[in-house]
Amino acid sequence: MASVASTVPAVRRRRLNEAPGRKEGDYVLYWMTAARRTRSNFALQHAVELARGLSKPLVVLEALRVGYADASDRLHRFVLQGMADNRARFARKPATYLAYVEPSPGAGKGLLEALAAKACCVVTDDFPCYFLPKMTAAAAARLEVAVEAVDGNGLYPMRATERVFTTAHSLRVHLQKELKPHLSELPAEDPFKGVKLPALESLPRGLEREWPMASDALLEATPAALAALPIDHTVGPAVLQGGSEAGEARMASFVAERLARYEEDRSEPELEGTSGLSPYLHFGHVAVHDVFRAVVKQEAWSVESLGPSNGGSKAGWWKMSAPAEAFLDELITWRELAYNMASHRPDDYFRFDSLPDWAQKTLKAHERDERPHLYTLDELDQAKTHDPLWNAAMGQMKRDGWFHNYMRMLWGKKILEWSPSAAEALTRMERLMNRYSLDGRNPCSYSGYFWVLGRYDRPWGPERPIFGAIRYMSSDNTARKFSVKKYVEKYAP
Ligand SMILES: Cc1cc2nc3c(=O)[nH]c(=O)nc-3n(C[C@H](O)[C@H](O)[C@H](O)COP(=O)(O)OP(=O)(O)OC[C@H]3O[C@@H](n4cnc5c(N)ncnc54)[C@H](O)[C@@H]3O)c2cc1C
Incomplete structure (x- = not known):
């Protein structure tokens, strides 16, 4: 009007x-x-x-x-x-x-x-x-x-x-x-x-x-109410409560209690070092603008404090504390990078051939490489692989309806390594996340899957089997960098 x-x-x-x-x-x-x-x-x-x-x-x-x-x-x-x-x-x-x-x-x-x-x-x-x-x-x-x-x-x-x-x-x-x-x-x-x-x-x-x-x-979404609906009852409710009340409470506790340690804790799978807000952002129960406001208030910051452009460096532009700047880099740069792609390339942001040429080329060149471990989608879904850390990541997704960012990166890289082709790996990531993860079906889901396959990244050397020049990750390295023993115990299927 x-x-x-x-x-x-x-x-x-x-x-x-x-x-x-x-x-x-x-x-x-x-x-x-x-x-x-x-x-x-x-x-x-x-x-x-x-x-x-x-x-x-x-x-x-x-x-x-x-x-x-x-x-x-x-x-x-x-x-x-x-x-x-x-x-x-x-x-x-x-x-x-x-x-x-x-x-x-x-x-x-x-x-x-x-x-x-x-x-x-x-x-x-x-x-x-x-x-x-x-x-x-x-x-x-x-x-x-x-x-x-x-x-x-x-x-x-x-x-x-x-x-x-x-x-x-x-x-x-x-x-x-x-x-x-x-x-x-x-x-x-x-x-x-x-x-x-x-x-x-x-x-x-x-x-x-x-x-x-x-x-x-x-x-109220009681078990009886859900049972009466013609939906998939094999994917049961996650513990996390939905809605704006629960989302706003989570936002407030994160900003007051965990934001200050975000930089140190965010990549530790055993710690609750991140906000856990992605399901609430996905369903719109919480506005990203309110999360930003909460950070601004906690930091006693105002827009006049914003520094001059600093050439795209992650730190120092906001003129906030280091953990707040690290958090806003995820909440704004990485999140909105995903929305930028999905909104401007609506016809292909989800398609394998939207990957940058270099990534498609290197994956294609290694398509016929021998795969020492090859799993079916069903085996992945049931977390039946030889890798306990990967199985635990799958277990966390299935049980909690959410899983840790660093574990998502490893999870995707292993699906690439264990699938018959890179295109099939993409389909599998999408299928599993759509089914189990509360925050799936979101632009950030696709930026995540495609990051695994090379988008937003650069070629890495030396060339490896299956991966070619795509960045490689291993469970052993992850276990060396972070404590994961309790994580594996908690989420082992
Ligand atoms: C393979 C793979 C799949 C992913 N699938 C999803 C998905 O389905 N839905 C989803 O929201 N995110 C996805 N991500 C991105 C990221 O892992 C999650 O956003 C994050 O783990 C959510 O936890 P949090 O809310 O505690 O994040 P926090 O660290 O507290 O960050 C706050 C918010 O910033 C945004 N954010 C954080 N990290 C990223 C990132 N790397 N890329 C884009 N946005 C980010 C999210 O909205 C997040 O809620 C995926 C990443 C990978 C590697």
Whole structure:
């Protein structure tokens, strides 16, 4: 709705269709698909501002499908717990929140159309990975009302540049020149602050009969509630609790208690040295902007402290403590490097042939090398290899739904070594992570798999069998560098 002013930067907003807005509609609709939260959410902020500008109620639809390949008790429980938090939080806001959980594949078909038919316009999230971009594009093509997607993924808007960065260093150099103004354009912590919106008179007729909203009991995600859904019950819930409440608590404890030791502890598999926030960032239960704010507060930092560009060096630009700078390098440089690739190369960021030429060439040259250990996907899935440390990494992923960064690097390198081809290794990494890891199906998943295969890296010598010039890692070296004995004991299958 071009006639209504928005505080959400234009570079973060994009029209997904040509259909006009309807001033005479009953409400503004926010279709929440990726930023599953009420706080620091640019898409929600935009929808609230449109509703205010048009003096209309706001309806928020958060839906959960069952008909996708990886739907399981694990993923469902995490998302349902997030929906329970959202229901409680929206109850205190001037908005109508609809939590819809599909009872059977395809049952949700038509719900978005029915809601959009009475809407002034539709706002949704601009997430560049998994089936979401195709799903939102297809919906926008069908709907007869304006649909706008809003990018709330990172601190640097995905479309602020046309460049595709091929190394972390080149993105760091770029961010040191370009990021500063965006740090003063963070989303409103509470998009409803000081906002009054009219109450919704009614939803479209018959809507709740045809698509009954989730009961509070279902959102509790009890074993019985999960058992009743047609999803994969062999991948059980992880211990980690989903939702903004749990995510925000984790963020606060990390920043207060563990950030100061991040540099020393982050690569130690036996320590809880990192934030553990990736599942919450993936499902949008926590905003990266709030994580940044928490670090800024802890460091008593302000944007004026930012140093001049220092040639892309990891340390010294932020003018924060060394551990805070190391953490922001992961949270911003490495994370947004992944979003940059996924958003700018939507057709091939996940395809093997998107690897840099040198990496494809060297892997191809070693494709026929003898593989002393060759495992099937099933053997990998069951953690039945000769390598106890690798088996433990797989065990951590399967049990906790998350595993340690350094172990992910080793895990991927061994899958490359033990698979019939590099392309097959990519497929296997994707399959296992999609199935078990709460933070899988994310741009950072793909940057991780492709890092294993050479992206964002350089050729290394000497050339090795299977790997060629791709960086090699070994379990023995990992065990020499870090303490892993207790890790292996804890996660051995
Ligand atoms: C083979 C492989 C697969 C990976 N798969 C995923 C995945 O599916 N989902 C995912 O979010 N990350 C993935 N990563 C990146 C990284 O391992 C995880 O982001 C990190 O371990 C998550 O733990 P944390 O939240 O405690 O990280 P922290 O160290 O606390 O970092 C904070 C945040 O920064 C981001 N981040 C940290 N390290 C990286 C990195 N190397 N690349 C991109 N972003 C990073 C994440 O959003 C993370 O939550 C993968 C890495 C590899 C090598």
